[in-house]
Amino acid sequence: MTLHVEAALTDRDVEVALDVADGEVVAVLGPNGAGKSTLLSVVAGLLRPDRGRVVLDGRVLFDDSGAWVAPHDRGVALLAQDALLFPHLNARDNVAFGPRSAGRGRAEARRAAEHWLAEVDAADLGDRRPPELSGGQAQRVALARALAVEPTLLLLDEPMAALDVAVAPALRQVLRRVLAGRSAVLVTHDVLDPLLLADRVVVLEDGRVAEQGPTSEVLARPRSRFAARIAGLNMVRGRLHGTAVTAADGLAVEGRVEEPGAPSGDAVAVFSPSAVAVFPRPPGGSPRNVLEVTVTELEPLGDRVRVRTREQVSADVTPSAVADLALAPGQRVCFVVKASEVAVYRV
Numbered sequence: 152m153t154l155h156v157e158a159a160l161t162d163r164d165v166e167v168a169l170d171v172a173d174g175e176v177v178a179v180l181g182p183n184g185a186g187k188s189t190l191l192s193v194v195a196g197l198l199r200p201d202r203g204r205v206v207l208d209g210r211v212l213f214d215d216s217g218a219w220v221a222p223h224d225r226g227v228a229l230l231a232q233d234a235l236l237f238p239h240l241n242a243r244d245n246v247a248f249g250p251r252s253a254g255r256g257r258a259e260a261r262r263a264a265e266h267w268l269a270e271v272d273a274a275d276l277g278d279r280r281p282p283e284l285s286g287g288q289a290q291r292v293a294l295a296r297a298l299a300v301e302p303t304l305l306l307l308d309e310p311m312a313a314l315d316v317a318v319a320p321a322l323r324q325v326l327r328r329v330l331a332g333r334s335a336v337l338v339t340h341d342v343l344d345p346l347l348l349a350d351r352v353v354v355l356e357d358g359r360v361a362e363q364g365p366t367s368e369v370l371a372r373p374r375s376r377f378a379a380r381i382a383g384l385n386m387v388r389g390r391l392h393g394t395a396v397t398a399a400d401g402l403a404v405e406g407r408v409e410e411p412g413a414p415s416g417d418a419v420a421v422f423s424p425s426a427v428a429v430f431p432r433p434p435g436g437s438p439r440n441v442l443e444v445t446v447t448e449l450e451p452l453g454d455r456v457r458v459r460t461r462e463q464v465s466a467d468v469t470p471s472a473v474a475d476l477a478l479a480p481g482q483r484v485c486f487v488v489k490a491s492e493v494a495v496y497r498v
């Protein structure tokens with residue numbers, strides 16, 4: 152499977168191009184109104200561009216010579232922010248609807264529905280009707296419904312946006328499992344989604360592609376305003392032991408593990424530079440994280456100064472703190488952050 156999209160929509164001032172390789176998950180990021188939903192709608196066939204070309208797996212879905220494949224014939228499934236389940240059907244029949252429409256027999260469609268419900272950890276929800284499902288449960292059933300049509304390409308439009316922060320991690324974990332090896336385009340606002348779910352990031356700004364590349368590169372060296380803003384978070388990647396993530400260079404950060412699961416494995420600890428306090432030497436008797444780091448750069452950032460370090464973690468402090476601590480490149484200092492301010496995710 153490969154996807155190639157070029158699309159210009161004059162009245163929306165959107166002109167974008169996107170490629171998705173086989174088995175690749177591409178996260179599309181960008182501020183409100185950047186054109187993310189427009190791009191998904193073009194691929195799904197819900198919107199016809201003024202100019203362009205959409206080719207999925209060698210099949211032209213749209214082009215300037217008049218080619219047009221209807222949405223239901225595209226081999227594309229869209230998971231929106233809201234589950235949009237049929238309210239009069241139970242979860243199993245919602246999921247079986249796609250296979251039934253594709254001509255499968257009742258028993259076979261039911262088996263497919265049971266299979267996909269189990270894949271999204273919703274095997275026990277088959278008999279429930281949508282009003283009896285929580286937001287997170289409904290979204291998992293909607294994901295099963297999208298997968299049950301066995302789409303060539305899965306489109307996800309901010310699938311976690313309408314969920315409570317408390318239930319989003321469970322869906323993210325399911326997505327991580329079902330997206331592995333699949334081709335998908337994931338629209339999101341959330342920095343964790345590309346980090347945990349995507350191979351590549353495309354940043355849209357003002358209807359144009361502002362930058363794109365492998366997730367780790369874009370977040371490590373952001374060139375667009377938007378990527379810089381989200382990439383401002385500290386992320387320590389390493390091995391999880393209990394509630395601590397230890398990086399290859401020995402830096403260890405204790406945090407709140409956001410999802411249930413195995414006590415060890417690869418993980419990332421995420422915390423904001425504004426949650427970090429800077430000390431000249433380790434403060435005594437503190438149960439908090441104390442990270443010994445070497446200052447490499449002091450960058451003015453509005454009314455704060457971002458203290459960057461060789462260990463790739465940053466702290467935002469006031470200019471007076473910079474003066475009090477006489478901070479300068481090359482200096483060894485201690486970054487202190489409460490474990491409660493650090494979110495730990497398995498990757």
Ligand SMILES: Nc1ncnc2c1ncn2[C@@H]1O[C@H](COP(=O)(O)OP(=O)(O)OP(=O)(O)O)[C@@H](O)[C@H]1O
Pocket residue numbers: 162163164165181182183184185186187188189190
């Ligand atoms: N139905 C519509 N009719 C006309 N213009 C629209 C319509 N929907 C969106 N637009 C415009 O198209 C541009 C891209 O919007 P789009 O909804 O694709 O952005 P987005 O990145 O998905 O934003 P958000 O994060 O807010 O969902 C914006 O200028 C927007 O005002």
